[in-house]
Amino acid sequence: MTFTPAPWPRKLRSHEWYGGDSRDHIYHRSWMKNQGLPEDLFDGRPVIGICNTWSELTPCNAHLRDLAQRVKHGIYEVGGLPVEFPVFSTGESSLRPTAMMYRNLASMDVEEALRANPLDGVVLMVGCDKTTPALLMGAASVDIPAIVVTGGPMLNGWFRGERVGSGTALWQMSEDIKAGKMTREDFLEAEQAMSRSPGSCNTMGTASTMASMAEALGMALSGNAAIPAVDSRRRVMAQLTGRRIVQMVKDDLKPSDILTREAFENAIRTNGAIGGSTNAVIHLLALAGRIGVDLTLDDWDRLGRDVPTIVNLMPSGKYLMEEFFYAGGLPVVIKRLGEAGLLHKDALTVSGETAWDQVKNARNWNEDVIRPADKALTQQGGIAVLKGNLAPKGAVLKPSAASPHLMQHRGRAVVFEDIDDYKAKINDEALDIDETCVMVLKNCGPKGYPGMAEVGNMGLPPKVLRKGITDMVRISDARMSGTAYGTVILHTSPEAAIGGPLAIVQTGDMIDIDVPNRKLHLDLPDEEIARRIDAWRSPVEPAMGGYAQLFQTHVQGAETGADFDFLRGGRGKDVPRDSH
Structure with missing residues (x-):
């Protein structure tokens, strides 16, 4: 022929x-x-990759093979040739030491697969927390037409007539066990109610947050974020996405056309409105670094500070993702932002329409789930970025999940040198701690853990829980699960493992927290801080070989997204030289 x-x-x-x-x-x-x-x-038709994070080791994504078939239907229908391929799947519930350690690895897998293969466009099949940013980062680095379709959240959990939010209920019940409010038998019975269908977390945890970020950025079709995994409309969304990517190739509509400064600002404000995960901060900073948009922690604070949190979902509120979908989902939220003058309406999306054109006719079907601004969970949502001599490069806190009475607090530090030290001491009745103290956890940042695990939401000591106390101020260089809650200060930068001020905090030091004024202060003279830093030696053992060594050597700080230094900046879609 x-x-x-x-x-x-x-x-x-x-x-x-x-x-x-x-x-x-x-x-x-x-x-x-x-x-x-x-x-x-x-015959010259476009070849469309289906980049699939399906894995039976990643329960959130274990149903993506079926959705990929629906994507293929859509691609074939409009004259494309679909080719499905696997990439590293970062399963949050199983990977050790933490899925975050492998986000950059997965992004490299995606980038090199796209760069080296005969692909004109790609559909990114994602679900579990780190798979969404990893695939977006890899696609942004290559900059061929790309579109996201998520696996969707699981159905509501129910236990004895109460909603069970994945993750959120686990943290609550675990504390209730230590406080003597719940028996272990009841805890084990509740386990059966936590994950009752395929899909990712049903709270506004990191998976649902990042699905919302993909949609708010314009990288997924409108309405994609909230459709439950088992709802037939999720399959329809997948098929429509397959159709759409072929037209995107024809129009040469690339991530760099969509992931503009305005798109990131829309996403940051959306995150404030939905009460999204603090993990979104790190992932969007990393994605911006890949596409060449100058985004900083200060942008997160400035843009999200006056955005009311109007989505009443766990862990900040009452409901779960199923109700969010029935109420109208993310299009309603984005419409509200547009009406309030908080949306760049002309931002382009993968649909070819603007952000506003997609949502201007959206309707809210439940105003207790998606609330009016005057009935918001908090009038100042978003992410608070704290700075001071304890966090010169910043630390973050999620106001919608914190306790109002702890937003300004002074307390005595109780220090845990690493996560093993915390586990060894926290249940000891002799531990000198009460609810006024500030729990400090070190050496859990990007280089320290390594990987920056979700251990920042430290469980409280049993003797404090038995008093009926449910929250204390906690500070660390770690992350916390998007399903978690509490007055938890995270991502403290520079991290302890590289000699940041967090490294020299000692039990008994006084710490001042002032969230309204964005201050985080270690009450020590500058001379004493300098003396301690000069005497400090890192307790963290360097990784010996393999990916762990690559990670520790090249990972950057949380304040820029914890990406590898050699991956920042787009490198484009150049066709590699043929070897034959």
């Missing part, structure tokens, strides 16, 4: 592999045909 390309407005990237009659073109096509692909599928 003589190769005759189908009529397209420009030469496609895949034509470098399949678009001719040379020995190399025949080599590439003939091997693909051993899968039973008809000859006319290589």
Whole structure:
């Protein structure tokens, strides 16, 4: 057969592999045909990758093979050739030491798969927390047309007539066990109610937050974020996404066209309105670094500070993602932002429409789930960025999940040198601690853990819990799960493992927290701080070889997204040289 390309407005990237009659073109096509692909599928139509994080080790994503088939239907329907391929899947519930350690690895897997293969566009199949930012980061680095479809949240959990939020209920019940409010038998019975369908967390945890961020950024079709995993409309969304990516290739609509400064500002304000996870801070900073947008922690504080949290979902509120979908989902929230003058309405999205055009006709079907601004959970949502001599480069706190009476607090530090020290001491009745103290956890940042695990929401001491106390101020260089809650100060930078001021805090030091004025202060003379830092030596053992050593060597601080230094900045979609 003589190769005759189908009529397209420009030469496609895949034509470098399949678009001719040379020995190399025949080599590439003939091997693909051993899968039973008809000859006319290589007539010059666009080749669309389906980048799938399906894995049975990642329960949130274990249903993505079915959704990928729906994406394929959509691609075939409008004249594309779909090819599905696996990439590293960062499963939050199983990976040790933490899934965050492997986000950058997964992004590298995605980037190199896209760069090295004959792909004109890609559908990113995501769900569990780190899979969404990882795939977006990898796609941004290559900058071929890309679109996200998420697996969706699981159905509501129910236990004895009460909603059970995945993660959130686990933290609550675990504390109730230590306080003597719940028996272990009841805890084990409740386990059966926590995860009753396929899908990711049903709270506004990191998975649902990042699905919302993908939609708010314009990288997913409108309405994608909240559809439950088992709802038939999730399959429809997948099929429509397959159709849409082919047109995006025709229009050469790339991540760099969508992931603009305005798009990130829309996402930050959306995060404030939904009461989104603090993990979104790190992931959006990293994504911005990949695409070349100058985004900082100060932008997070400035843009989100006056955004009311209007989505009444756990861990900040009452409901779960199922109710959020029934109420109208994220389009209602984005419409509210637009009406309040808090949306860049002209920001372009993967649909080809603007952010405003997609949502201007959205309706709210439940005003207790998506509340009016005057009935918001908190009038100042977003993410608070605290700075001071304890966090010169910043630390973050989620006001909607914190206790109002602790927003300004002075307390005596009780220090845990690392997570093992915390576990060894926290249940000891002899531990000198009460509810006025400030719990400080060190050496759990990007280099320290390594990987920056979700251990920042330290459980309280049993003797404090038995008093009926449910919250204390906690400070660390770690992260916390998006499903968690409390007055928890996270991502303290520079981290302890590289000699940040957190490293020299000692039990008995006084710490001042002033969230309204964004201050985090260690009450010591500058001379004493300098003396301690000069005497400090890192207790963290360097990793010996493998990916762990690569990670520790090249990971940057939380304040810039904890990405690798050599991955920042887009490198484009150049076609690699043929080896044949």
